[in-house]
Amino acid sequence: MLPIVAQADKFKDKAAIYSDGQSYSFQDLKNKSGHLANVILQDANDLKEARVAFMINPGFGYVQTLWAIWQAGGVAVPLCITHPLPSLEYVLEDTEADIIIISAEYLDTLNPYFQNKTIRVILFESIVDTNNITSLPAINSTRKALILYTSGTTNKPKGVVTTHENIEAQITTLVSSWEWSNTDHVLCVLPLHHVHGIINVIGCAMWSGASCTFIPHFSVSTIFDLFSEGNINLFMAVPTIYFKLIAFLETLQPENKDQLKIVMQKFRLMVCGSAALPVSVMEKWDALSGQKLLERYGMTELGMAISNPYRGDRRAGYVGLPLPGVSIKLVDESYEEVNEGEPGEIIVKGKNVFLEYWQKPEATVETFTSDGWFKTGDIAIVEKGYYRIMGRNSIDIIKSGGYKISALEIEEVLRLYDSIDDCAVVGINDVEWGELIVAAIVVIPEKQISFNEKELSDWIVQKMASYKKPRKYLMVDELPRNAMGKVVKNDVKKLFE
Numbered sequence: 001m002l003p004i005v006a007q008a009d010k011f012k013d014k015a016a017i018y019s020d021g022q023s024y025s026f027q028d029l030k031n032k033s034g035h036l037a038n039v040i041l042q043d044a045n046d047l048k049e050a051r052v053a054f055m056i057n058p059g060f061g062y063v064q065t066l067w068a069i070w071q072a073g074g075v076a077v078p079l080c081i082t083h084p085l086p087s088l089e090y091v092l093e094d095t096e097a098d099i100i101i102i103s104a105e106y107l108d109t110l111n112p113y114f115q116n117k118t119i120r121v122i123l124f125e126s127i128v129d130t131n132n133i134t135s136l137p138a139i140n141s142t143r144k145a146l147i148l149y150t151s152g153t154t155n156k157p158k159g160v161v162t163t164h165e166n167i168e169a170q171i172t173t174l175v176s177s178w179e180w181s182n183t184d185h186v187l188c189v190l191p192l193h194h195v196h197g198i199i200n201v202i203g204c205a206m207w208s209g210a211s212c213t214f215i216p217h218f219s220v221s222t223i224f225d226l227f228s229e230g231n232i233n234l235f236m237a238v239p240t241i242y243f244k245l246i247a248f249l250e251t252l253q254p255e256n257k258d259q260l261k262i263v264m265q266k267f268r269l270m271v272c273g274s275a276a277l278p279v280s281v282m283e284k285w286d287a288l289s290g291q292k293l294l295e296r297y298g299m300t301e302l303g304m305a306i307s308n309p310y311r312g313d314r315r316a317g318y319v320g321l322p323l324p325g326v327s328i329k330l331v332d333e334s335y336e337e338v339n340e341g342e343p344g345e346i347i348v349k350g351k352n353v354f355l356e357y358w359q360k361p362e363a364t365v366e367t368f369t370s371d372g373w374f375k376t377g378d379i380a381i382v383e384k385g386y387y388r389i390m391g392r393n394s395i396d397i398i399k400s401g402g403y404k405i406s407a408l409e410i411e412e413v414l415r416l417y418d419s420i421d422d423c424a425v426v427g428i429n430d431v432e433w434g435e436l437i438v439a440a441i442v443v444i445p446e447k448q449i450s451f452n453e454k455e456l457s458d459w460i461v462q463k464m465a466s467y468k469k470p471r472k473y474l475m476v477d478e479l480p481r482n483a484m485g486k487v488v489k490n491d492v493k494k495l496f497e
């Protein structure tokens with residue numbers, strides 16, 4: 001039995017998940033995911049790493065489906081529930097998914113794809129609610145388990161493949177370092193096509209017998225309503241979410257603010273990550289909630305790698321120390337270790353490190369050093385024993401709202417727009433979003449009069465996730481270029497100052 005499923009036997013009738021106004025025990029999760037695994041398998045004994053995509057709202061059904069795919073021997077491919085058709089199609093095509101498990105509400109979005117492709121569609125609502133399970137395959141821990149898409153320095157996102165062993169390593173290091181236990185109750189407000197929600201929240205909660213409450217979509221007032229009920233004691237979010245929670249608290253009357261502070265002071269732990277936590281946000285949150293945020297550093301390819309201590313000094317502006325089982329080095333451009341106190345690229349080794357980029361052997365080889373260290377592209381320095389992230393070695397990677405976004409991917413889409421001749425996308429500093437996506441555009445002269453920014457904005461969200469859309473456009477006659485004709489992105493940023 002898969003170790004994460006075996007864990008459920010320890011906690012049987014204890015509440016695992018609260019969603020859709022219902023509570024589900026660990027036994028429910030084990031039984032219903034086992035039954036769904038049988039449904040997925042049909043007459044087969046083992047899916048043998050066939051890719052199974054799923055588009056299910058956050059909640060019990062999501063975790064049931066994820067565990068079912070794993071128990072059937074498949075590779076789980078979670079689809080983002082807010083992505084438009086082209087982004088979903090890209091993932092389905094790239095993974096060559098044979099099966100999709102989908103909630104009825106998303107059928108319309110994907111119908112055009114289903115018209116042209118042979119893919120087995122399992123309607124989630126059609127699954128009979130029974131605990132009957134027939135035999136399930138034995139799954140070796142070195143088998144592929146999950147493909148998550150990440151934007152990089154190439155224009156198209158890459159599928160990051162992790163094995164069951166990788167996932168277990170990513171979960172267990174956090175469970176022990178952050179002292180998760182079956183008395184914990186976490187609130188999940190994060191999207192479930194990324195590591196932060198899947199591993200740090202759901203994975204750790206289910207492994208340790210904790211309860212997890214889901215909300216259908218992000219809402220500041222729902223978060224505080226749930227906090228006020230007094231059952232939740234763990235929370236994890238990106239800096240933008242803490243910024244939004246602070247903005248809401250600051251609008252409250254002093255007595256309401258104080259009430260919420262009393263509730264939040266009782267939390268065991270609040271964690272922040274996915275992007276740099278501004279010191280001002282950490283300090284304001286401390287003042288409003290009585291909680292010193294624990295900041296940690298991670299990546300889709302790694303899970304979490306560096307973390308401030310659960311017990312001990314959580315230093316503002318720093319991501320802490322390597323997690324147990326994760327080896328870290330800071331290196332120069334020749335991949336030689338830098339001297340103490342000098343900045344260098346973070347490279348990582350450990351069981352937590354992913355297996356490969358899906359069907360991209362060259363990209364996989366390129367991203368590892370010859371002796372097997374994963375090159376993160378993030379630059380850090382160690383000061384008084386703690387790691388501080390200084391930036392990235394590529395200006396084309398933007399972090400906005402905690403999402404990693406490729407400037408090149410957005411540029412490629414913008415160039416398809418009929419009025420746009422050329423463009424350059426950059427991220428500019430923004431206290432709420434981390435970086436704000438902006439685009440300098442060269443509009444074809446004869447189309448300048450009819451050019452309409454709102455139309456462009458509406459068009460782009462049909463093509464790509466709305467969190468990737470530029471928030472400001474600047475029409476320029478030409479893009480700033482160097483003597484070689486290459487666009488100088490730092491000069492593009494200056495145009496927006």
Ligand code: MCA
Nearest residue numbers: 190194195196218240274298299300400401402403433467
């Ligand atoms: C949305 N808006 C934005 C952005 N996104 N404005 C500027 N920049 C953005 N990036 C605007 C919308 O246009 C809209 O404005 C308004 O905000 C609300 O939009 P909506 O889509 O409803 O946003 P939201 O639901 O409020 O979402 C904000 C969010 C979300 C909750 C912060 O971005 C989020 O869930 N981020 C977390 C992502 C995450 O989990 N990353 C982890 C990956 P208008 O109404 O005017 O149009 S990284 C990871 O997994 C690694 C391993 C790690 O280290 O954790």
Ligand code: AMP
Nearest residue numbers: 273274275276296297298299300389404
């Ligand atoms: P993703 O590929 O979406 O998993 O994003 C991983 C990237 O997020 C890392 O390579 C970092 O650039 C960034 N990141 C994650 N956590 C932090 C943090 N605490 N501080 C700064 N950057 C972070």
